[in-house]
Amino acid sequence: MAGSRGPATFEELHVSYPDESVTETICQYAYDEILQRIPKGKVVVDIGCGIGTLASRIAGFSKEVIGVDIAPERIERAKAVHGAKNLRFYVGEAYHLPLDRQSVDVVVSFAVFHHLELARMVPELKRVLRRPGMVFIVDIYEGFQKPSARIRTWLRMFRRDGVLLTLSTFAKMLPLYMRKKNRRHRRNDSERMKKMNTYTFQGFREQYSKHLPGCTCGEDIVPFVYCQYVIRE
Ligand SMILES: C[S@@+](CC[C@H](N)C(=O)[O-])C[C@H]1O[C@@H](n2cnc3c(N)ncnc32)[C@H](O)[C@@H]1O
Numbered sequence: 535m536a537g538s539r540g541p542a543t544f545e546e547l548h549v550s551y552p553d554e555s556v557t558e559t560i561c562q563y564a565y566d567e568i569l570q571r572i573p574k575g576k577v578v579v580d581i582g583c584g585i586g587t588l589a590s591r592i593a594g595f596s597k598e599v600i601g602v603d604i605a606p607e608r609i610e611r612a613k614a615v616h617g618a619k620n621l622r623f624y625v626g627e628a629y630h631l632p633l634d635r636q637s638v639d640v641v642v643s644f645a646v647f648h649h650l651e652l653a654r655m656v657p658e659l660k661r662v663l664r665r666p667g668m669v670f671i672v673d674i675y676e677g678f679q680k681p682s683a684r685i686r687t688w689l690r691m692f693r694r695d696g697v698l699l700t701l702s703t704f705a706k707m708l709p710l711y712m713r714k715k716n717r718r719h720r721r722n723d724s725e726r727m728k729k730m731n732t733y734t735f736q737g738f739r740e741q742y743s744k745h746l747p748g749c750t751c752g753e754d755i756v757p758f759v760y761c762q763y764v765i766r767e
Contacts, residue, residue: 561587561588561644561645563687563690563691563756564644564672564755564758565587565588565644567754567755568588568642568644568670569592569595571670571762572592572642572670573640573668574595575595575596575597576597576639576640577596577597577598577600577637577638577639577640577664578596578598578600578638578639578640578642579599579600579631579633579638579640579641580600580601580602580642580643580644581602581628581631581641581642582602582604582628582643582644582645582646582649583601583602583603583608583609583612583623584603584605584608585608585612585615586601586608586611586612586613586616586621588642589601589612589616589621590612590615590616590618590621592642593618593620593621594618596620597620598621598622599618599620599621600622600623600624600633600638601623602625602626602632602633603623603626604625604626604627604628605625609623609624628646628650629650629654629655629658631658631661631662634662636661636663636664636665636667637662637664638662638663638667639663639664639668640667640669640670641659641667641668641669642671642672643670643671643673644672644673645672645673645674647673648673648674648723648727648730648732652730652741656745656746659765663765665765665766665767666765666766667764668762668763668764668765669746669749669762669763669765670760670762671742671760671761671762672755672759672760673732673738673759673760674723674727674757674758674759675732675733675734675735675738675758675759676724676727676733676734676735677735677756677757677759679724683756686756686757687756687757688700690756691703732759735751735753738759742761742763746763748763748764749762749763750762750763
């Protein structure tokens with residue numbers, strides 16, 4: 535984990551699933567819902583953008599999108615894959631974003647904040663955001679780890695994609711899900727979130743409301759949790 539313990543290892547910072555498999559399946563549903571909640575025509579920063587899939591989709595309706603990730607390999611890949619003129623990618627650290635003061639309208643972040651200390655992030659969010667500005671943080675929590683929540687996700691896929699496509703997606707995901715390394719990764723994530731008190735929705739809401747008073751938290755981007763916050767002054 536990056537933060538007070540110092541720089542993270544490459545292994546710690548990466549989702550252990552191949553990006554394509556994840557983004558083609560579960561994350562894609564979350565991305566669809568995130569896109570609907572981001573205002574159009576704005577300057578947006580995606581913190582921990584990975585290989586830039588979400589940033590690139592946001593760029594389709596934004597003035598400018600900046601993707602920042604601590605992993606150079608991911609940023610290299612993002613640059614190679616996405617070529618929109620209003621999209622830029624930088625290697626950077628979430629606590630010290632490579633952005634000027636009050637230079638963006640929206641901060642978005644997907645599946646990253648469980649790696650970060652919220653108390654350290656808040657001043658940086660406030661520094662880069664214009665007024666009014668919006669924060670939209672989507673993250674994993676127990677709903678991502680618990681089988682019952684995963685089943686809900688698969689049911690939604692089934693409704694959208696039908697039997698054949700859902701089964702083929704399931705067949706692709708299952709070996710990844712079961713891989714020892716990935717099980718260990720999920721376990722580590724759970725332990726970290728429990729320590730941060732963001733593992734349950736109640737804990738997540740408590741933490742975010744404490745650091746971003748007046749924010750709205752929700753669980754309806756299945757199987758993730760989110761915090762939406764508007765900063766006015
Ligand atoms: C689970 S991945 C999510 C990637 C991407 N948001 C997506 O939708 O696929 C977490 C990402 O957060 C990045 N990350 C972790 N700690 C970071 C930090 N302190 N600063 C910037 N990026 C960080 C990792 O390199 C990784 O790409």
